[in-house]
Amino acid sequence: MRKALPSALLAMLLLGGLHAPAHAADKPAKEAGQTADAMADKNFHLPPFPADAHVAQTATVDGRTLKYTVTVGSLPVRNEQGEVTGEVVFTAYTMAGKDRPVTFALNGGPGASSVYLNFGAIGPKRVNFGVEGANPSDPATLRDNPGTWLGFTDLVFIDPVGTGYSRALVADKEATKLFYSTDNDIKYLSRIVYDWLVKNGRMASRKYLVGESYGGFRGPRITDYLQTQLGVALNGVVLVSPYLNPAASDNENVSPLPWMLTLPSIAAAHLERQHRLTPEAMKPIVEYTRGEYASDLMRGRSDPQATARVVKKVTELTGLDPVFVQRSGGRLETQAYLREVYRAEGKLGSRYDSNVTAWDPFPYAPRQRTGDPILNGIIAPTTTAMVDFVTRTVGWKYGGRYNALSYDVNKLWHEDEDANQGSVSQLRESVANDPGLRVLIAHGWDDLSCPFMASVLIVDQMPAMGDPTRVQVKNYAGGHMFYARPDSQAELRRDVMALYGAK
Numbered sequence: 130m131r132k133a134l135p136s137a138l139l140a141m142l143l144l145g146g147l148h149a150p151a152h153a154a155d156k157p158a159k160e161a162g163q164t165a166d167a168m169a170d171k172n173f174h175l176p177p178f179p180a181d182a183h184v185a186q187t188a189t190v191d192g193r194t195l196k197y198t199v200t201v202g203s204l205p206v207r208n209e210q211g212e213v214t215g216e217v218v219f220t221a222y223t224m225a226g227k228d229r230p231v232t233f234a235l236n237g238g239p240g241a242s243s244v245y246l247n248f249g250a251i252g253p254k255r256v257n258f259g260v261e262g263a264n265p266s267d268p269a270t271l272r273d274n275p276g277t278w279l280g281f282t283d284l285v286f287i288d289p290v291g292t293g294y295s296r297a298l299v300a301d302k303e304a305t306k307l308f309y310s311t312d313n314d315i316k317y318l319s320r321i322v323y324d325w326l327v328k329n330g331r332m333a334s335r336k337y338l339v340g341e342s343y344g345g346f347r348g349p350r351i352t353d354y355l356q357t358q359l360g361v362a363l364n365g366v367v368l369v370s371p372y373l374n375p376a377a378s379d380n381e382n383v384s385p386l387p388w389m390l391t392l393p394s395i396a397a398a399h400l401e402r403q404h405r406l407t408p409e410a411m412k413p414i415v416e417y418t419r420g421e422y423a424s425d426l427m428r429g430r431s432d433p434q435a436t437a438r439v440v441k442k443v444t445e446l447t448g449l450d451p452v453f454v455q456r457s458g459g460r461l462e463t464q465a466y467l468r469e470v471y472r473a474e475g476k477l478g479s480r481y482d483s484n485v486t487a488w489d490p491f492p493y494a495p496r497q498r499t500g501d502p503i504l505n506g507i508i509a510p511t512t513t514a515m516v517d518f519v520t521r522t523v524g525w526k527y528g529g530r531y532n533a534l535s536y537d538v539n540k541l542w543h544e545d546e547d548a549n550q551g552s553v554s555q556l557r558e559s560v561a562n563d564p565g566l567r568v569l570i571a572h573g574w575d576d577l578s579c580p581f582m583a584s585v586l587i588v589d590q591m592p593a594m595g596d597p598t599r600v601q602v603k604n605y606a607g608g609h610m611f612y613a614r615p616d617s618q619a620e621l622r623r624d625v626m627a628l629y630g631a632k
Contacts, residue, residue, distance in 0.1 A: 175296065175529070178203045178216055182525035188253040188273040195253060195279055197224045201525040204324050206290065206308075206317050214307055217321050218294040220519070221329075222253055223283045230282040230335035230364070230629065233322050235289070235351075237343030237372065239309065239542040240535035242293035243286035244511045246341055250369070250612040250621075251278040252286070256514040258507045259613035261485045265509035271518065276618035281629055282337065287321055289314070291538040293515075294531055301541060310543040315347060319354045323361055337365045337629070342579060342609065345371020345570075349556035356562050365567045365628050366559075369621075370579045370609045374551035377583050385426035388460045389418050390580045395461055396446040397574035398470075398483040403448075406574060406606060414446060418582065426459070463577045464497055479503040480578045482608020503610070508533050553587055561594055568600045569628050571621055573611030 181202030188195045199222055206215035220243070223229075234246045248256045248271070255274035257263050278284060288295040290308040297304035307313055326332045340348035345368040355361040377386055396414045400406040422442070428435040439459035444451045447461070453469050454461070467478040468489070476486040479502040487502035499505070512533045519525050532538075560566055570588065572581030584602045591600060603624050605617035612618040 175298070176527075178218070178294075179526055182523050184523045186253070186522075188277065188279070190253075190273065190275055190277055190280055193280065195224065195277075197222050197253060197279060199523050201519050201523045203295075204321055204328070206321070208307070214299050214303075215290045215297045215317075216295060217290060217317075218288050219321075219325065220247060220286045220288075221284065221325075222279050224279065228335075230337055231326075231331050232278065232282045232284050232337040232339055233325075234284060234286045235318065235338075235340045235344040235347055236292075237341055237345070237347075238289070238292070238538065239343065240292060240532070240538035241342070241344075242288045242295075242515075242531075242533050244293070244515045244533050245507070245610065246339065246344075246369070247284075247286045248511060248514055249610060250276065250341075250618065251339065252284060253277045253279045254518075256510050257613075258510045259482070259485070259503055259610040263506060263510075265506050267510065269510040269513035269517070271514055275615070276612065276622050278622065278625060281626055283334075285325055287318065289318060291535050291541075292532050294519075294527060294529055296529070305541050305543050309538060309541045311545040311548040315350045315354050316358075318347065319351050319359055319361075322351070322355065323359045326361065332361075335364045336361065337367070338363055339367040339369060340371065341369040343372050345369060345373060345579070346375075346552050349373075349552040349559055352559040352566070353555040353562075356559055362563055363559075363566060365569070367625055367628065368568065368570045368584075369612070370572055370576055371570060371584065372551075372579050373556070373587055374553055374583060375549050377551075377586075385423045386586075388426060389423055389586075390582045391461060391463055391577055392422065392443065392446070393418050393582045394575055394577050394580045395466060395483070398478075399446065399448045401484055401575065401606065408604065411574065411604070415582070415585065417442065417446075419586070422459075467577075468497055477502055479608065481610060482573065482575045483577055484575055485608065503608075504534070556587075556600075557591055560591075560600060564595055564599075566599065567628050569624060570600070570602045571611075571624070572602065572604050573607040573609060573617070574604050575606075575608040576611070578609050 181200055183198055183200050185198055201220050203216045203218045205213045206217060208214050234243050234251065236243050236245050248254060249258065253274055254271040256269050256271055257267065290297050297308055299307065308317065338348055338351060348366050348368050348371065352363050352366055355363060377390060393411065393414050397406055397411060400410055422439065425435040425439045436458060440455045443459040444454045449469060463480060467480060467483060470483065471478055471486055475489055475492050477489045477497065479485045481501065481503045485503055487505065489499065491498040512531055515533065516531045520527065560568065570584045572584060574581065581602065581604050588600055588602050605611045605620055607614045607617045612621055
């Protein structure tokens with residue numbers, strides 16, 4: 130999820146991405162000028178992490194029994210002096226078999242652990258969350274996941290520093306520099322991928338990466354860094370609801386682009402409420418958005434009829450009150466829309482799937498005063514399920530707090546100079562560097578956090594570079610976590626299997 134929102138999900142990294150050799154002393158780094166008392170006050174004398182823990186499990190998928198090993202463990206992050214500045218916890222699912230690929234998975238942020246992809250999308254077990262009717266107090270029961278990718282790839286879920294159980298061993302100021310900044314995030318996470326491959330003897334395996342939301346921002350940058358700096362080539366990348374270009378959603382300028390990105394998702398949600406959402410129904414909406422809609426918005430007051438045309442068409446596409454559309458000039462601000470569409474019911478829609486709702490506890494307030502309906506509901510079930518799984522089922526005994534979603538990381542996050550340029554350049558470069566690399570960009574139609582239209586426009590502007598199908602955008606019913614819907618999860622799995630099987 131996105132840094133621009135208070136509900137965002139991200140991660141962090143190591144200065145320079147450089148690690149000392151494996152035999153270097155595992156001693157925590159102390160921030161320059163900091164006293165021992167101050168270090169103690171900041172909880173740097175933390176108990177050590179346990180050794181890696183393993184457990185054998187099974188899952189039944191499509192009538193097939195998957196026998197696999199779960200490993201929960203940690204990898205150190207080191208500075209140039211060989212001092213350990215942080216520790217990254219991973220959860221790996223591996224199966225016996227020759228030539229199995231390995232897929233690394235990251236969520237977004239800043240501040241999200243990988244539990245959402247793990248227990249929601251692609252791991253062998255799942256817990257119910259993120260859909261209409263799911264309650265935080267429902268039993269956090271893990272069940273076999275029919276949408277898991279484990280049948281065709283091993284899976285390694287990485288929790289960036291400050292998320293899950295992963296931790297910095299330096300003070301906040303130094304941690305911001307080393308982990309909670311755009312550039313170093315990519316460097317240390319790339320090195321974690323490298324280190325896991327070396328530790329487990331998997332350098333020769335086919336390698337893939339999946340990143341959700343801000344993890345989608347990370348995806349092309351990690352791919353490029355692995356290719357050009359660490360000498361690790363990925364075979365494929367899957368970007369789930371990616372946040373590729375922050376500047377595209379800046380609605381403080383005269384560009385029509387911010388409104389072009391969200392209108393199709395709002396129209397898709399309207400079609401879904403009418404049980405009419407199909408790719409065929411969406412095609413003319415996409416064409417209108419990048420054609421007449423964009424042109425009429427740019428005309429402004431130079432053409433008095435342009436605004437009238439926009440209001441009429443937008444009202445038709447969204448089913449909203451024409452007075453609301455007229456007062457907005459056909460430019461639908463996301464949070465205003467999410468209150469307006471369910472105002473008569475006293476509810477709010479979610480930015481991450483506008484057809485997932487919750488009661489508005491302050492319906493007469495001029496602005497929304499409560500959190501997002503989906504984010505408010507997903508922390509409890511995912512935290513409960515993951516802590517029980519790690520500490521009891523797998524037996525990795527650690528008593529520290531588990532952060533499914535850390536707002537502290539979000540507050541500390543620092544954007545480097547090129548952050549607002551997004552990851553489109555790295556996407557283009559990594560595809561150009563390796564003619565064998567394939568990329569799937571997957572979106573939910575209803576997502577207003579990372580709308581699909583941004584990726585459609587981005588890919589349309591990319592050169593073909595040989596085979597234009599090497600980078601594809603696919604859309605599914607649902608929102609940011611469209612994989613929470615069984616049909617959409619099954620469609621994603623089929624598309625990913627095609628990508629993994631492509632030559």
